[in-house]
Every structure is written in C-alpha cells, then in structure tokens.
Amino acid sequence: MTLDQAKEKLAAYEKTTFAYEHAMGILYYDGSTAAPRGSAGIRASTLGELARLQYNLTTAPETVEMLETLRAADGLDSITARKVSELWRNYDQTRRIPVDLFVGHQTLCSESEAVWTEAKPANDYAAFAPYLQKIFDSTRAIAACIDPDRDPYNVMLDQYERGLDTDTCDAFFSALRTRLVPLIEEVCAHADRVDDSPLCRHFPIAVQREFSDYLMDVMGIDKNHCIIGETEHPFTANFSRHDVRITTHYYADRLASSLYSVVHEGGHALYELNTAEELVGSALGTGVSMAIHESQSRFYENIIGRSQAFCALIFPWLREHFAPTLDDVDAEQFWRMVNRSTPSCIRTEADELTYALHIMVRYELERKLLAGDLTAADLPEAWRQAYHDYLGIEVPDDRSGVLQDSHWAGGMVGYFPSYAIGSAYGAQFLREMEKTVDVDAAVRFGTLAPINAWFAERIWRHGCMIDPGELFASVCGKFDPMVYTDYLEKKFRGVYGI
Ligand SMILES: [Zn+2]
Structure with a gap:
C-alpha cells in the first residue's frame, strides 16, 4: 500500500x-x-x-x-x-x-x-x-x-483517564480525606445557619423546562447543535460538535436538582461543541478524557453555577417566573441554600464539599468488585456500611443507595474517580483563569463568554490532540489537590460564616 x-x-x-x-x-x-x-x-x-x-x-x-x-x-x-x-x-x-x-x-x-x-x-x-x-x-x-x-482496575482506570492508576487515586483521596473530614464536621456543627427548605417548595415542571432553556442561553450553548431531553439519570451524548444532546430529570419539589444537572451537562456540551472543526468526524473530534470532561462540567456546575455572582445573575428569573414561591428569598440567601452542605445519600445532588466522599465509596467498592473480593449479592450491605463509615448516614433503600447511578449498569467501571479528579482540576483552572479574566465580574455582567473563550483556547479546541495529563500541565502546571481543598475551605467558611 x-x-x-x-x-x-x-x-x-x-x-x-x-x-x-x-x-x-x-x-x-x-x-x-x-x-x-x-x-x-x-x-x-x-x-x-x-x-x-x-x-x-x-x-x-x-x-x-x-x-x-x-x-x-x-x-x-x-x-x-x-x-x-x-x-x-x-x-x-x-x-x-x-x-x-x-x-x-x-x-x-x-x-x-x-x-x-x-x-x-x-x-x-x-x-x-x-x-x-x-x-x-x-x-x-x-x-x-x-x-x-496489570491489575484489572488499573487497566480500566486507564480507559477513562490515560495514565491514572490506583497509586495516584489512593494518594489523592487520602489527601482529600485528611483535609475535608474535619472541615465537614465543622460545617455540620453549624448546620442551622443555612436553611434550604424553600428549594423544596412546589416548582411546576413546565416552568423548570423554560428555565433550562434560559440556562442554556446564559451558558452560551448553541441550541442549533444541542438539545435537552429528559431521562432517569442525566447525561451528555456527544457525536460531534454539530450534534450534542444533554438530558436532565425534573422534580417538582427539588428546584436545585435539574438546575445543577443542566449546568453540569451544559459544561460537557460546551466542551464538545467547541472542539476544532478540522477534527470533526475523526477519533480526535471529542473530549480527551473523562477527568478533563468532568473538570469542565463540574467547573460550570459548582465553581461558576454555585458562585454568588451566578446566583445573583439567575435569581431574578427564578423569582419572577416562579412567583410568588420565592418572594421571601433574596439572591444572597439563594446562594447559601444551593451551597448547603450536609452528608446525604445521592451523589448527583451532593453538595460540593461532601461530593468527593461519594466518589471514594464508589472507588473502593468497584475496585473490590472487579478484583472479585466483593460480589454483587453482598454489595448493598457494603454500600450501606461505606455510607455509614464515610458520611455518617444510614441509606434507607437501594434506590437511594446502590441503584442510584447508571454507570456500572452501562459497563462504566473505572469512571468514578474522574469526577473527583476533574473537580480538583477545576480549582486549578480557576486559579489560572483569574490571572487574566475577571470571572466574578463577567458572570455578574451576565455573560460567560470570557470564561468560555478561555477554555476554548486552552482545552476545548484541542479535542484529543494532546494526552490529558499533558494538556492539564500545559495550562496549570503540576497537579496539586491542595488547591482544591483550599478553594473548598475558603468557600464553605464564607457560606457558613465560620
Ligand atoms: Zn458529568
């Protein structure tokens, strides 16, 4: 040839x-x-x-x-x-x-x-x-x-995040646990300072659908190439920058659930929608790895979506369209509510502070299941024990426990650590971004355009041209989980005034 x-x-x-x-x-x-x-x-x-x-x-x-x-x-x-x-x-x-x-x-x-x-x-x-x-x-x-x-679990980790192994994960989770567990205890001791019960009032699903549409506009998502559907478990399906589908799940009594699903999946969508045109239709025309992908989705969901500036931006829409449901709430209270931290059963609705503990549970259990040290029959009990040990809570049923995520059902074994590593990457992206972009001012002004442009130039357009570790290092230098724990500590001390 x-x-x-x-x-x-x-x-x-x-x-x-x-x-x-x-x-x-x-x-x-x-x-x-x-x-x-x-x-x-x-x-x-x-x-x-x-x-x-x-x-x-x-x-x-x-x-x-x-x-x-x-x-x-x-x-x-x-x-x-x-x-x-x-x-x-x-x-x-x-x-x-x-x-x-x-x-x-x-x-x-x-x-x-x-x-x-x-x-x-x-x-x-x-x-x-x-x-x-x-x-x-x-x-x-x-x-x-x-x-x-090779250890089969390391083979699977490598499928989702090239180069990732259990040594890196163990060190990473151990560093997180050391810093976060005492901080979570301190926050829990002041739980009465934040009441998020207004978020569980009645929010008609038809209006929530309109709100999702508004959120896509705020994020700068091109609706000519991205639509939103409804599923049991929210996800993003990406085929190329010309066709991206995101999904959400609406609950009439849980406003924050769909709000942050849409912003999370919207972050995945922005990444896919902005890969370089010259890579479309090839193996390179998509996001490079799951930790980089989750770094984008969780950046938009938490670092942007749960910031004071973003809450101030979207709150007038909520107050007007759901009136009079939120008439007794202001944007500052809304920001505290969406950042209320409390150990809970459901990962996708966990607050930013306790989120990594949910991932640690899954990391340890899927590693044992793959090694054959744990069977599916014994999993619900192991799950309940892990939630008791890590989050100090009792899991009432399997729907709120071992059945909640779709990943294992769909064959995605080795994916979960990407969420926590991606979240930690996000804090370092923020630190770099703030050197040239006034993130807070841009969001308050009502546009995410400078933030999107910053990511498009450094991450999105490259598709799979650069290995994930190298791509991250080219933007942020060395990976340092302490940047993430510092970010969380500062934020949650602010939310709780401690
Ligand atoms: Zn995601």
Whole structure:
C-alpha cells in the first residue's frame, strides 16, 4: 500500500467508524429518552451487531496495513500523526479481545442498563444484581485480555483517564480525606445557619423546562447543535460538535436538582461543541478524557453555577417566573441554600464539599468488585456500611443507595474517580483563569463568554490532540489537590460564616 493509498483509506475508515459510533450513540440516546419500554431487547441486539461491525473494521487486515504504512511514513502533519497513534492504540487493545467477548459485552451492557432502568424506580436490586455481577465478570475478562500482567482496575482506570492508576487515586483521596473530614464536621456543627427548605417548595415542571432553556442561553450553548431531553439519570451524548444532546430529570419539589444537572451537562456540551472543526468526524473530534470532561462540567456546575455572582445573575428569573414561591428569598440567601452542605445519600445532588466522599465509596467498592473480593449479592450491605463509615448516614433503600447511578449498569467501571479528579482540576483552572479574566465580574455582567473563550483556547479546541495529563500541565502546571481543598475551605467558611 502506498502512502497516498493509506491516506485515502484512513479518510474512508474514519467516515465508516464515525457512522457506526453515531448510529450507536443515537440508539443509546433514543433508548434512554423516547424509545418504548419494550424495545430494549431488539436495541441490545442491534447495538451488539453494530459493535461487531466496528470490531471487524478495527481489526481488519487492510486497516492494519493502512496504519502500518502511515506509522512508517515520515513527515505526516501533526493531526494525521496523532490520528494514527490513537487508532493504533485502539487497534492494539481491540485485537486482544476475542470478538465474542467484545460483542457480548456490548449486548450485556445494553440489557443490563434496561434492567437497571426498571429496577431503580421499583427499588428492586434483586432483579439487577445478576446483571451487575455479569458486568464485573465481563469487564474483568476484558481487562485481562488488554493487559494480563496489570491489575484489572488499573487497566480500566486507564480507559477513562490515560495514565491514572490506583497509586495516584489512593494518594489523592487520602489527601482529600485528611483535609475535608474535619472541615465537614465543622460545617455540620453549624448546620442551622443555612436553611434550604424553600428549594423544596412546589416548582411546576413546565416552568423548570423554560428555565433550562434560559440556562442554556446564559451558558452560551448553541441550541442549533444541542438539545435537552429528559431521562432517569442525566447525561451528555456527544457525536460531534454539530450534534450534542444533554438530558436532565425534573422534580417538582427539588428546584436545585435539574438546575445543577443542566449546568453540569451544559459544561460537557460546551466542551464538545467547541472542539476544532478540522477534527470533526475523526477519533480526535471529542473530549480527551473523562477527568478533563468532568473538570469542565463540574467547573460550570459548582465553581461558576454555585458562585454568588451566578446566583445573583439567575435569581431574578427564578423569582419572577416562579412567583410568588420565592418572594421571601433574596439572591444572597439563594446562594447559601444551593451551597448547603450536609452528608446525604445521592451523589448527583451532593453538595460540593461532601461530593468527593461519594466518589471514594464508589472507588473502593468497584475496585473490590472487579478484583472479585466483593460480589454483587453482598454489595448493598457494603454500600450501606461505606455510607455509614464515610458520611455518617444510614441509606434507607437501594434506590437511594446502590441503584442510584447508571454507570456500572452501562459497563462504566473505572469512571468514578474522574469526577473527583476533574473537580480538583477545576480549582486549578480557576486559579489560572483569574490571572487574566475577571470571572466574578463577567458572570455578574451576565455573560460567560470570557470564561468560555478561555477554555476554548486552552482545552476545548484541542479535542484529543494532546494526552490529558499533558494538556492539564500545559495550562496549570503540576497537579496539586491542595488547591482544591483550599478553594473548598475558603468557600464553605464564607457560606457558613465560620
Ligand atoms: Zn458529568
């Protein structure tokens, strides 16, 4: 194969791969939002077949020949060279997994997620447990294929955040625990200073939907390329900068729930919507890793969305459109309410201060499940014990416990640490950003444009051109979790006046 032939082949390969991924993504999104309940079985089968086509293309002899030709070539432009190294890495991992295991895993994940979707509202862990056990067994088998000499959990961490391992996670979580546990105790001792009960009044869902629309405008999300749907568990589905879908879940008596889901998923959407046009349709045209992705979503959700400036900006809309429900509240009180810190059961609704403890619980449990040191049958008890030990609370039922998240049901094992690391990255991004952008003034003025522009230039436009650790270092230098704990300490001392 000549170099020119290989380049042509690469273009055709990218187009087909993108089509498979686009189709699989749309089917997944449809299954989570609009598809009838009885369609799960046929969808799982279709997704399995698409995974088989994708596998066959990834490992086809002509794909390997194309990549080998390009790898041997001199003077490739930087984008092509990066595409080749990423595709080779993908091929090298995929070829180690037998096709039946690869396809079977995809089908299992679809089936498992459908069972979870029914089991969660029904609080029926017994129905879901066999699937969860199979997910961990199948994931362990895949990790062993990818690298038999490595701890399977490290293999999985690396899938979501390249270079991340349990040594880094252990040191990171230990540093967080040392600083946060006494701070949380101090805040809890002053719990009576913040009353957030007005957020649990009645907020009609029709008005909350209008509010989501307003929030997307405030964030500068291009609604020509991004829409919002409704699901049990909010998520972002991204296909390219031309098509991003975010979802939320509305509760009439929990205003903050959808508000911060939309701002969180909106942060993911901004990242995807702003990758460089020249990367669209290739393996590089998406966010580079889950910790970098979560650093963006959690930055918008918490550092911006739960700031005094943002609360002052959005509060007049809330007060007017939900009148008279919030007539006895002002923007300053609203800011304290949305930052009320208290140990609770639900991760996605946890305050910024206790959030990392929820991640630590999941980190420790999924590590044990993957190692085979814990079974799905014993998980609910281990979960309850961990919440008791880490957060000091009793979990009343599995719906508020082990069934709450969709990640494991969908096969995402090794993803959770990304949330905590991403949150810590966010504090360092803020510190850097404030050197050139008056963040507070921009938000108060009603525009996130200077913040979006800062991220677009440093993070978003690069897509997968730069490895995540290197990308972070290029903006912030060395990763230092203490910047995050300092940020939390300052913020929560302010909220509680302690
Ligand atoms: Zn997220």
